[in-house]
Amino acid sequence: MNKKGVLLVNLGSPDSPTPRDVKKYLDEFLMDPRVIDVPRWARILLVRGIILNTRPKQSAKAYAKIWWEEGSPLIVLSERLQKKVQEKLNVPVALAMRYGSMTLKKGLQELVDQGCTEIKTIPLYPQFAMATTETIDVKVDELVAAHFPQVKITRTPAFYHREDYKEALANSIAESLANADYEHILFSYHGVPERHIRKSDITNGNCKMNGKCCFKMGSPQHEFCYRHQCEITTVNMAKKLGLKNGTYSTTFQSRLGFDPWLQPYTDRTIERMGKAGIKKMAIVTPAFVSDCLETLEEIAMEGEEIFQEVGGEEFTVVPCLNDRDDFAQVLVNMVEEWRIVNVDKAIA
Incomplete structure (x- = not known):
């Protein structure tokens, strides 16, 4: 054996x-x-x-x-x-x-x-x-x-679409935000260049990078489409948590260089929402299962600093799934x- x-x-x-x-x-x-x-x-x-x-x-x-x-x-x-x-x-x-x-x-x-x-x-x-x-x-x-x-x-x-994973992620978010007061939840994923999405497109061109094809279920390229899988993770969490449209959004962080990366960018979204009058924000990082530099420093420290500089007051970071x-x-x-x-x- x-x-x-x-x-x-x-x-x-x-x-x-x-x-x-x-x-x-x-x-x-x-x-x-x-x-x-x-x-x-x-x-x-x-x-x-x-x-x-x-x-x-x-x-x-x-x-x-x-x-x-x-x-x-x-x-x-x-x-x-x-x-x-x-x-x-x-x-x-x-x-x-x-x-x-x-x-x-x-x-x-x-x-x-x-x-x-x-x-x-x-x-x-x-x-x-x-x-x-x-x-x-x-x-x-x-x-x-x-x-x-x-x-x-x-x-x-x-495994973003596994039911047991979705349940674990939804439970972690619900528990972390049980006593938190927030107006908007930001789902922030690690960023990749747009060309990575195109290179992973097994249909050789079906991906339009327009934010629409990500939500057309059943497309073969979705097996390897990072953007689709992030967008659907957010949709799944919104359904499980009962979030209303307009109270949550998807963003991407950690860009490098001058080529176009997946948007909207997390830091600019935090700044924009703070300037628009959002005072209380919660943020989740579902692309990371373990807390690390990108979640503990880039989000929990730098993100909160950006938010407070533009008038934000409460910035709640949901821990990763960790152990x-x-x-x-x-x-x-x-x-x-x-x-x-x-x-x-x-x-x-």
């Missing part, structure tokens, strides 16, 4: 909030051709010629603001989640990061050392994106071909479903 194992994969983190470690991390991250998808010579010029000479010190200061005594929040929270999932399963569960010292190779090796020959990879991203899920899948394939040819990999598709029991159960359910399918195939 082949032994099964599970590899949870998150983004990653610098080893410490120092310019040296941040620079090393950013180099690996930004040199990924699925993150900055330009010719290698242009990527080297941009990343190593410009960004790495200016950003590490600034980013290190940002990381220092959110760093925990135990280490990087994203790493600590991911480890807590992995432990909860492992407690509920009788197959090995390992944790790896796409970037940083907790490498995918180490995660795969940990499972292989325990005798695993069938591994289910679970990227901890509810929505598919070229710069998140796809880069994990591609890197895993490269590592398996080079170092673990005896291992069979089962990929996990985007919630119901979210851990979502991952357990994915694994159990995979195992059942494998058993059925073996019997057949």
Whole structure:
């Protein structure tokens, strides 16, 4: 019998909030051709010629603001989640990061050392994106071909539409906002360049990037359309939470460079709503399952500062799913479903 194992994969983190470690991390991250998808010579010029000479010190200061005594929040929270999932399963569960010292190779090796020959990879991203899920899948394939040819990999598709995930996310939002007073809820997702959406369009041109095709259900490109999956996540949460039209919206954050990225932008929306008289805002970040630099510093600190500067008063940030029991159960359910399918195939 082949032994099964599970590899949870998150983004990653610098080893410490120092310019040296941040620079090393950013180099690996930004040199990924699925993150900055330009010719290698242009990527080297941009990343190593410009960004790495200016950003590490600034980013290190940002990381220092959110760093925990135990280490990087994203790493600590991911480890807590992995432990909860492992407690509920009788197959090995390992944790790896796409970037940083907790490498995918180490995660795969940990499972292989325990005798695993069938591994289910679970990227901890509810929505598919070229710069998140796809880069994990591609890197895993490269590592398996080079170092673990005896291992069979089962990929996990985007899970934004799973009922148990929707229930867990809705519960987390409802609990966080139970005693909060707010006029508008902002659903903020990590940003990607518009060209990433077009490159992921398996219909080669059906995506119109006009905000309309995202809501036409049944289109084949939606399996890999990040924008559609974000928009539908917001729609699903609005339905579950009973939100009225006009009291919620979808935005995108963390843009880089001068090319057009998905809009509307989170920071500009916060500023615009504050100027328009919104005094109390709540914000949710459903593209992130673990609190990290983008949620703890960019949203909870910078976002609140922008809001208050333009007259806003209350800015409530909903934590990510992190290591919630119901979210851990979502991952357990994915694994159990995979195992059942494998058993059925073996019997057949």
